[in-house]
Amino acid sequence: MKEKDTITPLARGIPNGVLTQVPTEARREAAERLRRTQEMEFTPSTTIQDVLFKGRARVKEKKLNDFLTRELDGRGVVATSRSVLLKEFSKDPNKYIRDKGALKEIQISDAYARMERAVREEMDLEEVVSKLSDKGVSNLLGWSEAAASVKKTVHEITKQSLDAALLSGEESNDDxxxxxxxxxxxxxxxxxxxxxxxxxxxxxxxxxxxxxxxxxxxxxxxxxxxxxxx
Known part of the structure; x- marks a missing residue:
């Protein structure tokens, strides 16, 4: 039986248990990310990626339909997009939600703005990790020894994060x-x-x-x- 490219304007057909469960899961995820960040200890071998992402889950790797269900009560959910990731959706939203009215409603929401900002930030950070890796800098030890010309290629805010992690590691009381x-x-x-x-x-x-x-x-x-x- 062929699947129809049907858009769900509201949360019809989605069990109430699922919708009530979503905020609880989101809160648990947020609490877990905070705990990991607070408990994070930096050493010379801490990777640049771990410092910049602080152990958080990647928003861009989440599925589009899960995002629409959790954040927008199922608006715009399409059966054929169940495997689409947010990083793909953010590049070409019209490709995955062809109903212009539904897409516009989604794009003006605060949830969409937060998602788009998070995905863009993650893509930028991954580019930083890749560029530094190409220069032989993969951890804090490498960052401490990197030439000034290498550090200048990193955005100031990112540089401050890496320097702060370096300082935190230096002040650690652990061997x-x-x-x-x-x-x-x-x-x-x-x-x-x-x-x-x-x-x-x-x-x-x-x-x-x-x-x-x-x-x-x-x-x-x-x-x-x-x-x-x-």
Missing amino acids: YYADIPGGTLRVCVQCELASCGGNSWWRGDGNGSEGGETETVMDVQRSWQHPRKG
Whole structure:
């Protein structure tokens, strides 16, 4: 049986349970995103993507019909568009909702404006991640070592976000663990090289002292830490 390209002007045919469930799910998602952001700890290995997106779900990857159902009470829902993502819809809305009256009603809504803004922001951030990756910058350590010419290619607001994450990581009270050949290195991040001598230890692969642990004093300074003045 062939599907009809039928537009649902209102929420007819959608169970009440689904509609009442939508706000609850949206609130849960928002609360979860907030929790992840608040609990996020930055280290030199934190990726640029994680810093910029802060663990949030991508709006552009959500399905068009889900958005219309949740945010607009089902207005404009089309059976043939159930697999269409918002990133595709935002590029050419007329392709997926051909009823001009219904589309206009959708486009003047606050929900559509928020969605369009979020999708555009996500696309811009992904472009930043891609450009920095092409320059060899994929995490905060790479950002700290990036040349000024590379950083100038990033929008000022984005640059501030990356710098703030870098500073937050520097002020962390936790040690930083890094995998190195033959073991795992723990670097002290509470103190600077001048005050602690860069003492670190590594857990070896069994070739060191008894139990495979070797105490080693290493001249390790966090390359992402700004040097002292004076």
